[in-house]
Amino acid sequence: MSDVIVIGGGPAGLAGAIACADFGLDVTVIDEFLKPGGRLLGQLHQEPSGDWWNGIKESERLHQETKRLAVDIRCGVSVYNLEKEGHLWNVHTNSGVLEAPFVLVATGAAEYPIPLPGWTLPGVMSIGAAQVMTNVHRVQVGKKGIIIGANILAFAILNELQLAGIHVDRVVLPEKNDLSQKAGDPEEVMKSLLNAAHLAPSSLLRIGSRFMKNDWMRKIGLRFYPKNGMKVNGTPLQLRKAALEIIGSDQVEGVRVADIDSNGTIISGSETIYDADFVCIAGGLYPLTELAAVAGCPFQYVPELGGHVPHHSETMETPLEGLFVAGNITGIESGKIAMAQGTTAGLSIAKHAGKGAGAIDHQLQQAVQNVRTVRHEAAIQFNPEIDNGRDKMKELWDHLYIKNNDGVPREKLG
Known part of the structure; x- marks a missing residue:
């Protein structure tokens, strides 16, 4: 004993x-x-x-x-x-x-898991699983990936994937619904990310983030946030795009994404498919x-x-x-x-x-x-x-x- x-x-x-x-x-x-x-x-x-x-x-x-x-x-x-x-x-x-x-x-x-259609396909994993596979087991999770979910953990691990030579094509939000909750709300996501803005690689991002902490400035900033996103260490953070479905027959082949407004509402007719062979879901801890x-x-x-x-x-x-x-x-x-x-x-x-x-x-x-x-x-x-x-x-x-x-x-x- x-x-x-x-x-x-x-x-x-x-x-x-x-x-x-x-x-x-x-x-x-x-x-x-x-x-x-x-x-x-x-x-x-x-x-x-x-x-x-x-x-x-x-x-x-x-x-x-x-x-x-x-x-x-x-x-x-x-x-x-x-x-x-x-x-x-x-x-x-x-x-x-x-x-x-x-x-x-x-x-x-x-x-936290964020369920969405196609999330059981081989090649879909949590962001933490990607970290363990990359840094612990030394296994390449894929050649071109998409992260669904933008939070502090996601960006910390994004940097680790980049250090390992793994290409992450973009970071998008999950579709706003009862399951994704705040993770699908662009303003809530921006608010949480601003608390780590002092670590941003771009001086423009660091300076701009100071103004975004004001509520009405943040709403204006989201309204005019570029649809193609702003790059974080070379990877676009797209707060105005949401993942609707992970595409693939036997494994991940891509993600169906739509434009969203500053409230997270899907803009009809804006859907497109981005190629990917792996997807990381980042729902937080x-x-x-x-x-x-x-x-x-x-x-x-x-x-x-x-x-x-x-x-x-x-x-x-x-x-x-x-x-x-x-x-x-x-x-x-x-x-x-x-x-x-x-x-x-x-x-x-x-x-x-x-x-x-x-x-x-x-x-x-x-x-x-x-x-x-x-x-x-x-x-x-x-x-x-x-x-x-x-x-x-x-x-x-x-x-x-x-x-x-x-x-x-x-x-x-x-």
């Missing part, structure tokens, strides 16, 4: 395991993928400072540190249930049941929270964090004794923030396990502050109102819960 079981071997899980093991706790990490690292394994981009962020090297650094601390990492293991029995958590996996008094759930995020829900953790819908997230404190504890969370399960942010949260969760677990004496309180507060600092210094945010979302969760936690003398959060009465 371990002292701590970490579910998820990504940046949050590995950082949490390292922090726990540093205090002498026996830690087991389980992950369904064939190697540890999570989404780090697919990340490769240049930061505003000019430095390169190489996720594969970062994951290897974390992995080597877990080896040094004798953390037991088990890959290819899936978890399907999580329940408390007495003072122990039972973690049900495809290779048996594991027990521990402390569990850190660091399951990360999943991608949401927290992967099923295990915390199965465990009985209460949730709150916080759109600024990406959806429903488990109740948690700034020290990453939940209302359930011995259950902690870290990373994108708590809100969609970068790998660096996930690591900072993982370290915070690990220190919090060590404190609850009676490790570190009085000094750990100071370390824990420093870790909480470091999360804020990393967030403040982040070049981009997947959800621009992330600070508001974090404030909402903190207010909710402070309003609902109080710690007893044993340090365990209890729901306030009345």
